[in-house]
Amino acid sequence: MSEIAKLSFDGNEYEFPVLEGTENEKAIDIAKLRADSGLITLDPGYKNTGATKSAITFLDGELGILRYRGYGIEELAEKSSFMEVAYLLIYGDLPSQSQYEYFSNQITTHTLVHEDIKKILDGFPSNAHPMGVLSSLICSLTAFYPNSLDPNRSKDEVDLSIVRLLAKMPTFAAWAFKNKMGHPVNYPDNSLDYCSNFLKMMFALPAERYDADPVVAKALDQLLILHADHEQNCSTSTVRIVGSSQASIYASISAGINALWGPLHGGANQSVIEMLEAIKADGGDSKKYLEKAKDKNDPFRLMGFGHRVYKNFDPRAKIIKKAADDVLGKLGVSDPVLDIAKELEQAALKDQYFVDRKLYPNVDFYSGIIYRALGIPTDMFTVMFALGRLPGWIAQWKEMRENNEPIGRPRQVYTGANERDYVSMNKR
Numbered sequence: 001m002s003e004i005a006k007l008s009f010d011g012n013e014y015e016f017p018v019l020e021g022t023e024n025e026k027a028i029d030i031a032k033l034r035a036d037s038g039l040i041t042l043d044p045g046y047k048n049t050g051a052t053k054s055a056i057t058f059l060d061g062e063l064g065i066l067r068y069r070g071y072g073i074e075e076l077a078e079k080s081s082f083m084e085v086a087y088l089l090i091y092g093d094l095p096s097q098s099q100y101e102y103f104s105n106q107i108t109t110h111t112l113v114h115e116d117i118k119k120i121l122d123g124f125p126s127n128a129h130p131m132g133v134l135s136s137l138i139c140s141l142t143a144f145y146p147n148s149l150d151p152n153r154s155k156d157e158v159d160l161s162i163v164r165l166l167a168k169m170p171t172f173a174a175w176a177f178k179n180k181m182g183h184p185v186n187y188p189d190n191s192l193d194y195c196s197n198f199l200k201m202m203f204a205l206p207a208e209r210y211d212a213d214p215v216v217a218k219a220l221d222q223l224l225i226l227h228a229d230h231e232q233n234c235s236t237s238t239v240r241i242v243g244s245s246q247a248s249i250y251a252s253i254s255a256g257i258n259a260l261w262g263p264l265h266g267g268a269n270q271s272v273i274e275m276l277e278a279i280k281a282d283g284g285d286s287k288k289y290l291e292k293a294k295d296k297n298d299p300f301r302l303m304g305f306g307h308r309v310y311k312n313f314d315p316r317a318k319i320i321k322k323a324a325d326d327v328l329g330k331l332g333v334s335d336p337v338l339d340i341a342k343e344l345e346q347a348a349l350k351d352q353y354f355v356d357r358k359l360y361p362n363v364d365f366y367s368g369i370i371y372r373a374l375g376i377p378t379d380m381f382t383v384m385f386a387l388g389r390l391p392g393w394i395a396q397w398k399e400m401r402e403n404n405e406p407i408g409r410p411r412q413v414y415t416g417a418n419e420r421d422y423v424s425m426n427k428r
């Protein structure tokens with residue numbers, strides 16, 4: 001017999017089924033709440049609201065668990081590759097040899113973009129933030145592939161859109177950087193793996209040979225795996241809600257990129273480095289900044305600390321911290337900003353304010369330090385996050401479409417003026 005939750009209100013009692021997920025998570029199914037009682041729920045920031053049932057990513061914030069399709073993030077980061085993880089997230093299982101070859105070959109052969117896209121790129125001023133450029137270029141795919149405007153077309157067409165997204169995103173990301181630098185763009189090199197090709201498009205200069213450092217390419221591949229999905233976060237929910245109106249997959253992903261941009265979400269990795277540099281420039285006194293973060297009259301927050309769902313530790317941060325040490329060691333980079341980061345982390349972990357609020361370093365606290373060591377400029381950090389998150393967004397969009405989910409449309413508690421008569425207040 002399944003469990004029931006009861007609500008008493010205004011002399012009436014209402015019953016709601018309690019659902020249980022495969023990891024024993026329980027949820028009160030309130031789908032009939034409004035029809036039965038006339039009530040709605042209010043949950044700012046959706047802190048207690050499940051928006052969907054999903055079989056893609058499992059996350060336990062208290063125990064610090066993150067799994068893609070059942071596989072632990074630690075194992076995937078150590079043993080898998082970003083291409084394999086992308087397939088796993090999107091299609092549900094690890095690919096066989098032939099599935100893997102077909103999938104990665106498809107992605108390799110779709111990296112080139114329509115030459116007219118360069119005209120769009122040329123229209124951006126060179127100080128344009130690469131995230132704005134990236135989301136615009138991704139959305140422009142709706143114009144180059146108008147069939148994608150109807151997401152109800154055949155499975156083959158949807159698969160082709162998925163391949164195009166994964167293939168062209170590194171090209172767009174590198175071109176957004178080239179626009180910033182005022183350099184000519186590089187075209188994709190299909191003889192290279194995903195990350196080496198991206199690094200070449202980013203850093204190769206005309207008339208100079210460029211070979212990506214395998215240490216850098218490997219570290220980048222691991223970072224992309226760590227970012228690949230994170231269940232119903234701000235940008236993923238955006239992708240699902242835009243897609244729920246049956247907008248094109250390209251429009252939905254473009255919206256996700258914009259949602260990721262903000263400093264409370266993916267933009268935190270840029271903010272962390274900017275914060276650490278500001279502390280360094282101010283004499284390196286991390287204690288002073290810890291006090292600022294605790295002061296409720298000061299808007300300053302310790303960027304890279306705290307998480308909506310992780311209240312113990314962020315498992316991705318653990319892996320990234322170790323990777324940061326490895327990569328910096330292998331590349332022989334010594335970064336004073338890393339020393340400030342470690343000092344700040346140690347001080348915060350012992351501080352009662354952070355302990356009481358369960359604020360731990362999140363994935364973005366160390367990712368920026370690795371990106372710096374890999375030679376990625378600061379305002380490209382969130383673009384790197386987007387590159388990693390892409391398979392997750394695609395998998396979530398695909399799941400939402402396949403489950404035929406209804407259009408996302410929350411309710412509200414209205415707090416504005418009551419009905420009033422129109423009386424003009426000006427002479428027009």
Ligand code: CMC
Pocket residue numbers: 045230233263264265266268293294300301302303304305306307308309357359362363364
């Ligand atoms: N520094 C100082 N105080 C903080 C911080 C911080 N980084 N984060 C949360 N708090 C305090 C907050 O002031 C509040 O205190 P009080 O209870 O006294 O009012 C309490 O902790 C709870 O914070 P909240 O804002 O209600 O928590 P939230 O779940 O709404 O926000 C968060 C989560 C990630 C937006 C927030 O912790 C934050 O702003 N962190 C810094 C930005 C950041 O690093 N974001 C990246 C998240 S990881 C990448 C991703 O997946 O997007």
